[in-house]
Amino acid sequence: xxxxxxxxxxxxxxxxGRKDDPATKERARRAAGVETLMRRNRxxxxxxxxxxxxxxxxxxxxxxxRYLASGRNAQTLRFRLLTKDSGSDKLQGxxxxxxxxxxxxxxxxxxxxxxxxxxxxxxPMEKGQWIDLGISCQGMLLKAAEMGLQxxxxxxxVPAQVRAALDLPLExxxxxxxxxxxxxxxLVDISAGEDFNYYRRxxxxxxxxxxxxxxxI
Ligand SMILES: Cc1cc2nc3c(=O)[nH]c(=O)nc-3n(C[C@H](O)[C@H](O)[C@H](O)COP(=O)(O)O)c2cc1C
Numbered sequence: 001x002x003x004x005x006x007x008x009x010x011x012x013x014x015x016x017g018r019k020d021d022p023a024t025k026e027r028a029r030r031a032a033g034v035e036t037l038m039r040r041n042r043x044x045x046x047x048x049x050x051x052x053x054x055x056x057x058x059x060x061x062x063x064x065x066r067y068l069a070s071g072r073n074a075q076t077l078r079f080r081l082l083t084k085d086s087g088s089d090k091l092q093g094x095x096x097x098x099x100x101x102x103x104x105x106x107x108x109x110x111x112x113x114x115x116x117x118x119x120x121x122x123x124p125m126e127k128g129q130w131i132d133l134g135i136s137c138q139g140m141l142l143k144a145a146e147m148g149l150q151x152x153x154x155x156x157x158v159p160a161q162v163r164a165a166l167d168l169p170l171e172x173x174x175x176x177x178x179x180x181x182x183x184x185x186x187l188v189d190i191s192a193g194e195d196f197n198y199y200r201r202x203x204x205x206x207x208x209x210x211x212x213x214x215x216x217i
Contacts, residue, residue, distance in 0.1 A: 029148055037145045041138075042207060044150040044181030045097040046111040051180040053115035055083050057147060058178060061117060061140040068139045071128035077136055078170055080118040088114055090165045095157040095175055100197040113152075113177030118162065120170035133174055140176060150181030190214075 032040070058081040065077065082088040097106035107113065117140065121129055137153045144151050154175040162172045183205045190196070190208040198207045 030146070032146065034142075037142050039187070041141050041145040042150070042181075042185040042187075042205075043152040044177075044179070044183055044185070045106045045152055046108055046182040047113045047150075047177070047179035048182055049110060049112065049114055051114075052084055053149065053178050055081055055086070057144075057149060058083065058115060058117055060147065061143045061176075061178070064139040064143045065136055068132075068135050070132050070135070074123075074128070074132075076122045076129055077132060077173075078120045078122060080120065080166060080168060080172075082116040082118065082166075084114050087166070088116055091116055091118075091162065091175070094161050094165060095154050097152065097154065097156070097177075099156060101200065104200075111182060113179045115178045117176040117178065118166065118168065118172050119174040119176065120168060121173050122170060125171075125173055129173075137174060137176060144178055149178055151176050151178045 062079045062081070065075070065079075070076075082091065092107075092112055095107075098104055119133065119136065121133075123129065125133070141151050141153070154177060157172075157175060159172050162168070162175070163170075166172075184203060185205045185207060188206050188208045189211050191211060192214045194208065196208055198205060200206070
């Protein structure tokens with residue numbers, strides 16, 4: 001099936017609205033196919049703090065784990081949800097964003113994410129669990145993209161600090177920030193050997209990605 005098949009089909013059946021009409025935009029967003037969601041699913045590091053992510057939105061993301069592959073189907077990941085109302089401020093200062101952009105000192109004051117999913121593990125992390133973690137993060141972030149939210153996977157934190165600050169019964173292995181992202185982000189084609197680092201230029205955050213030819217061996 002061609003990319004965007006469902007979106008095009010949706011447009012054909014229900015379309016007709018002006019492209020800039022909010023209702024048309026909302027219909028298009030909901031009808032997005034997997035490839036569109038994947039392209040939209042970028043790592044955002046600055047957020048609109050006036051937007052309050054609801055607990056139900058985080059629950060919708062965590063629900064995706066019920067449909068995901070898991071090594072030996074062991075399902076060892078557990079999730080603590082943090083919104084503005086349930087202590088997300090306790091995480092501020094305990095994680096770092098944008099290792100490749102040290103001059104920006106992210107998260108920028110006044111643009112910090114206000115909601116998080118803290119991913120924990122019931123067992124010590126081994127190869128299988130790390131793979132499960134990646135699948136889980138991707139699944140949850142795709143759901144966020146479908147809901148019109150953005151996020152970022154965060155591993156740059158000290159687990160013991162986060163565990164203590166949130167009084168967690170399990171070791172945290174990953175944070176996912178969720179919110180309304182502010183950056184304008186664009187993908188850039190690169191070939192193997194070129195610089196992989198993301199960068200910002202004239203207000204745009206560029207993310208280099210290998211071309212298909214460079215992924216194939
Ligand atoms: C395992 C993993 C850990 C990451 N940890 C961080 C982090 O601690 N801080 C951060 O700003 N971004 C983090 N990221 C986001 C990556 O930097 C991002 O995926 C990469 O720059 C490519 O951008 P994209 O997600 O928009 O494609 C992490 C991503 C992954 C998959």
